[in-house]
Amino acid sequence: MLRFSGKNLSFYLLLTPLLLTLVLLVILPQLDMLIVSLRERISYGEYTFSLLHYQEFVNEPFYWNTFLRTAVMSIMATLITLLLAFPIAWYIAKIAQGRNKSLIFLACLIPFWVSELVRTYGWMILLRESGVISVFLQWSGLASGPVEMLYNDITVMTGLVYASMLFMVVPLVSTLEGMDDSLVEAAYDLGASTFTVIRTVILPYAMPGVISGCIVVFMLTLGNYLTPTLLGGKDSLWFTEQIFTQFITRFNWEQGAAFGVLLLSLSSLIVWLGLKLSGQSFKKAVAS
Amino acid sequence: MIPSIPQSQAFRKTYTVYVGLFFLFLLAPLIVVAVFSLNDSLFPSLPWEGFTLDWYLEDTKERRGLFHDRAIVDSIGTSLMIAASVAILSVCVAVSNALLFERHQFRGKSVLYSLMLLPLVIPGVILGISVLSFSSGIANSLEDNYGLDFEFLRPGFLLIVLGQFAFISTMATLVISARLRKFDIELEEAALNLGASHFDVFRTITLPWLKPAIMGSAIVAFLMSFENFNTTLILAGSDSPLTITLFDRMREGSTPVLNAVSTLLMLGSGVLALASLFIQRKK
Structure with missing residues (x-):
């Protein structure tokens, strides 16, 4: 009997920190954000229920254009990252051998250890008007004057893809490493072309890795603030910037909270769709 | 394709070149940051004017090296304090979470586990604004109703630590749970049979087994906190941590001091x- 109560006591002792964390830092704050987004300020300290801030979002083209643009660019960035990362993951998992292999894999991890701020700053130094690439182009005669490569969509896209590369490579490598080479050999023996092998053997096998990579990259890109702000300048029109502007600059928390709810819904919707389409469970995709 | 399938020479060459270019793409921004911190020029750009350590060490009006830049040195201190607090707090809660999920069976376990993973799929900015709005709500109602003013519920040190802890503790829980899962429970049973108390068993058997995972996740938690930007930006008060100070400076324009700080950051993360690799190798 005594042992039972000891076991129970330890159970509740272990449960408390988790529950406190979840309730105080995740559940209540998210609910609070939802409530704040649904109220309208009448006078000091007096609020009433209202959909005003969602109406504002619908009626103001600037807001929903930014929202759509952020979503579309995040999807594009995810696909480009997947396309660029797949051959690298394949190289690491199947072609590189021994020491070489772990070295290449480590090199892929380096940017993860370095702050996103430093990486973005590096791109600024490379791409701006007085930057390294501009000087190089003038020196080689490819350009007659300084070239400004910052503050456009292609640069923002480059930065976003760069920032998320690792989160695609790692899940892809771990899925592909589990694949038996003889599957590919068998497909070739049976006369399949390279394209057919990729489409019918490799891709289906790699799908769990592809999905978890895409979900993580999409979420990180959607929530990114640094890269669009620093590389895209004032006109980068990223939705997180709108949230930040409403909260910090305009002090309009109700509007900012409404934007937050919208962004969170979009991100959850895409994650849910990704899991649904691939038939994976949330736990497996996130925990891997 | 795989080595056992013959491929044309051209294909293999193109593939190798692609991998080479990929790594150039990966490392180029980091290299230029480090190189221009050593350039003897007022701007971090070409041409190369010669080697100097001024941007680290010098202390004149025109060239104030990073170690003499008060704002930067102070914010490094703030960041170190935040990161240490987040790492310690996250690891303690993570050990508790791991024991809970690996050792206990209870109703709603699966739901609770999913809830614990949730912070990983909430964008950092949203985690930030929700914590800010929640704590300000409490602070305002305490002030209006009881006249109490709790400074720590306003943006600043504590809110940054809590906001970062919300998702970093999840990461640490995953790492430590994975290690605990490989533990042979019979070792504990043997110790209990030999008369050790539950606490002694935990201290002398379970904890040493978890040590590599604890150290590893503490290091990663420290780095994640030190380098965090999205959540921190929203929750930062007047004494801003390093990433926020750097961001503000970068928007004003770049100076080689920023390169010097960035290089220092890279060296720190490298070490x-x-x-953490060394710890993993040992286990």
């Missing part, structure tokens, strides 16, 4: 990364 920690090697340390």
